[in-house]
Amino acid sequence: MPGPTKAIMALATGLSFLSTREAEVVKCAGEALLGVPRKELGDDFVAAFDRVAAGLEDFLRSDLHKLMLLLNVVTLGRFTRMEVSRRERLLTGWGHSRMPLLRTSFVTLRALCGWSWYSLRKSWPELEFPGETIGREHELPTLLFGKSPWTPPGSKPDARLPWLTPEEKIG
Amino acid sequence: MILTPGEITSTRWEVDICIIGSGAGGAIAAAKIASSGQRVLLLEEGSKVQQGDLNQDAARLVPLMYRRAGGLGTDDMSIRILQGKVLGGSCTINWMTCLRTPDMVLDEWGDRFGLEEYRPGEMTPHFEAVEQRLSVHTIPEENHNPQNRIILDGARELGVHAEASANNSVDCIGCGTCGLGCPYDAKQDMRLTYLADAQAHGTTILTGVRAERIHSLSPSQQRVEATILGEGNGAIERRLEVACTKVVVAASAIGTPLILQRSRLNGSRLLGKFLHLHPVTATIGVYDEILDPTYGIPQSTVCEHYSNLDGKGYGFWLEVPDIEPFLAGVNFPGLGRSRRDGMRNMRRMGMIITLVRDGADKRSNGEVRWRRGLNTQSGHLSISKVPSIRYRLSPTDKEHLQQGMEASIAFHFAAGAREVMTMHNQHQTLTSPGQIPPLRRLASGPNQLSMFSAHPTGTARMGKDRRLSVVDETMQMHHHPGIYVMDGSTLPTAPGVNPMITILATVSRALELGDLVS
Ligand SMILES: Cc1cc2nc3c(=O)[nH]c(=O)nc-3n(C[C@H](O)[C@H](O)[C@H](O)COP(=O)(O)OP(=O)(O)OC[C@H]3O[C@@H](n4cnc5c(N)ncnc54)[C@H](O)[C@@H]3O)c2cc1C
Numbered sequence: 001m002p003g004p005t006k007a008i009m010a011l012a013t014g015l016s017f018l019s020t021r022e023a024e025v026v027k028c029a030g031e032a033l034l035g036v037p038r039k040e041l042g043d044d045f046v047a048a049f050d051r052v053a054a055g056l057e058d059f060l061r062s063d064l065h066k067l068m069l070l071l072n073v074v075t076l077g078r079f080t081r082m083e084v085s086r087r088e089r090l091l092t093g094w095g096h097s098r099m100p101l102l103r104t105s106f107v108t109l110r111a112l113c114g115w116s117w118y119s120l121r122k123s124w125p126e127l128e129f130p131g132e133t134i135g136r137e138h139e140l141p142t143l144l145f146g147k148s149p150w151t152p153p154g155s156k157p158d159a160r161l162p163w164l165t166p167e168e169k170i171g
Numbered sequence: 172m173i174l175t176p177g178e179i180t181s182t183r184w185e186v187d188i189c190i191i192g193s194g195a196g197g198a199i200a201a202a203k204i205a206s207s208g209q210r211v212l213l214l215e216e217g218s219k220v221q222q223g224d225l226n227q228d229a230a231r232l233v234p235l236m237y238r239r240a241g242g243l244g245t246d247d248m249s250i251r252i253l254q255g256k257v258l259g260g261s262c263t264i265n266w267m268t269c270l271r272t273p274d275m276v277l278d279e280w281g282d283r284f285g286l287e288e289y290r291p292g293e294m295t296p297h298f299e300a301v302e303q304r305l306s307v308h309t310i311p312e313e314n315h316n317p318q319n320r321i322i323l324d325g326a327r328e329l330g331v332h333a334e335a336s337a338n339n340s341v342d343c344i345g346c347g348t349c350g351l352g353c354p355y356d357a358k359q360d361m362r363l364t365y366l367a368d369a370q371a372h373g374t375t376i377l378t379g380v381r382a383e384r385i386h387s388l389s390p391s392q393q394r395v396e397a398t399i400l401g402e403g404n405g406a407i408e409r410r411l412e413v414a415c416t417k418v419v420v421a422a423s424a425i426g427t428p429l430i431l432q433r434s435r436l437n438g439s440r441l442l443g444k445f446l447h448l449h450p451v452t453a454t455i456g457v458y459d460e461i462l463d464p465t466y467g468i469p470q471s472t473v474c475e476h477y478s479n480l481d482g483k484g485y486g487f488w489l490e491v492p493d494i495e496p497f498l499a500g501v502n503f504p505g506l507g508r509s510r511r512d513g514m515r516n517m518r519r520m521g522m523i524i525t526l527v528r529d530g531a532d533k534r535s536n537g538e539v540r541w542r543r544g545l546n547t548q549s550g551h552l553s554i555s556k557v558p559s560i561r562y563r564l565s566p567t568d569k570e571h572l573q574q575g576m577e578a579s580i581a582f583h584f585a586a587g588a589r590e591v592m593t594m595h596n597q598h599q600t601l602t603s604p605g606q607i608p609p610l611r612r613l614a615s616g617p618n619q620l621s622m623f624s625a626h627p628t629g630t631a632r633m634g635k636d637r638r639l640s641v642v643d644e645t646m647q648m649h650h651h652p653g654i655y656v657m658d659g660s661t662l663p664t665a666p667g668v669n670p671m672i673t674i675l676a677t678v679s680r681a682l683e684l685g686d687l688v689s
Contacts, residue, residue, distance in 0.1 A: 035511035048230055055240030059557045063549065088507045095506070095596040096614075101550040103596070103618035104247045111251065111501045115241065118500025118514070119230040127517040129465060129496050132227040133346040134354055140344060141316075141466055 032087035194260020196658030197421030198361035205372035217257035249617035267338035285635030305339035316467025325582030333474035438650025446537035447665035448624035456588030469493035485531035487575035525575030528667035537562030594621035631660035645685030
């Protein structure tokens, strides 16, 4: 259960796990790790990160807070003000470090950032990933497998989606 | 009947059998035990999900259906472990591959663990029955997506054998989002098969209920303490208690030892040890043509040519997974702009995974248990006990992983890849097979080469000798009569194939041998 100050902060920022300061650290780490500028990542990236972190057990959440702190401590509080290229070098160093703890931190941050960004719809256009298939099943290249018009479960026959024959599709 | 937390009015239940966990093991156990006329109550920590909930939205569904919101891993996060926490267990989110346990593995169980009852001949009827219930069939030739064809084309070029795999789907349209639960109810997972059978025979399933402790009062008198979790936030809302004659623990190879240890049902010192993961690493080929790896049936082909490298049934096999942006985004190698540029090639990517049958050195590679104090692997300091998963590849398993990675790169090039990436932290892009040998010089220790697993097994292994195993051939605990373990934990060794069918068939066999189905 978050204390009253945390609860008020959560109300103000919409974040249940990250503090405002940590949110900035996450954005800066994301920028370096994913190669996506901070502005483009935006607040919904931080919100996605926050949602996953909030789903972790208490002891892991406390580890994540320590990880943010570590980023600030090793850069003497300048992590969010560093050039992207310097941040990238710092994190690459962690990934190659002989210290297991730094490698763990690197891998954890990269996975969390990767997950948070690429689960957001706005990251998909550049991957040319059109998103959900629900409602556009007739466009699926793999629907050819079905070999016959496919009716979404529960739909009436007249609500059937437009169907293209395999030949038409390929053409 | 399936109840969600808000629908649970009674907090005291009295039944014959209480089952913990609704995955492969728990589901088939519930169906078979309930059909013998006993009153069964099944507790499932995860949420109830139905077709309408499975809207392909990864940002919502992964935190809802995966353990630790998808962030489960070994203490040092060197191996990420994908596992379901949802009605139907990991089968709800799995990739549907249905392969029988190889004869060599079943014979190893007979030879090393005295499990004569599980020899190939004895198991055949059980494989047949579960395959029939799950509508298992070989995937027709025309249904392989271009990504899966890498395995077939690569194998043909290299002169090795690969073939179509089998799965449990009906009218699959190849949307490619198996990992988010099937939005078309094509996947014949536990919810649509054994859990439906269990309900038809009167089983009550409570979802959003976590079993905390088992109090074993006598071989025929048990009490299970559980908590009803808040819908949406997972907070503890109310206590629940179940009085029963027997308990079946089916909370997976990670969850089961944790519940039993917390309940002090750890008479066997082996409980939690011998964790097998089928550790996986991946290689990504970039092709000139568009493969669209986000669509199609995952793992529709398989290459088992290398599964017996040591003559004792240990080695690796190759498959092609489900690629969704969020999965690719987590595992994609590299950093910064080059990583982003690489991800932009997603439509031209093909991924091969190498799965290692671990345990070749016959020692315990890993352990699941509660720990407190300083955890040297995670750097975490804890006053109270927290769940810990530790795992290290043994030398032979590590060598098999390396060989598998090398073979998968060869497959990519043989199938026409322009370049191939490995999962090393020291990001590697290869442009010809000649660059494979120097890969051995790269650091590939924990968190130097990305690894993951979706197949934890072995933490309460089965066998005749109580000094070598935790449960007997009926899956009853040697040291704690009245308590049964029926899930992936009981497999005496890693099965060497994707484990769902092995778990279903072994539980089916154990129920035939024991006295739970009377
Ligand atoms: C992404 C993914 C893809 C996979 N693909 C394949 C595949 O293609 N083919 C294949 O054969 N296998 C596959 N698997 C593996 C397969 O699904 C598992 O091996 C199998 O489901 C394990 O069965 P189980 O009964 O041991 O545990 P699970 O199926 O994991 O079920 C355990 C259940 O117990 C519940 N539980 C845990 N603790 C508690 C508690 N304290 N109280 C109440 N409930 C609890 C969990 O929430 C969970 O629902 C895949 C797995 C994943 C995650």
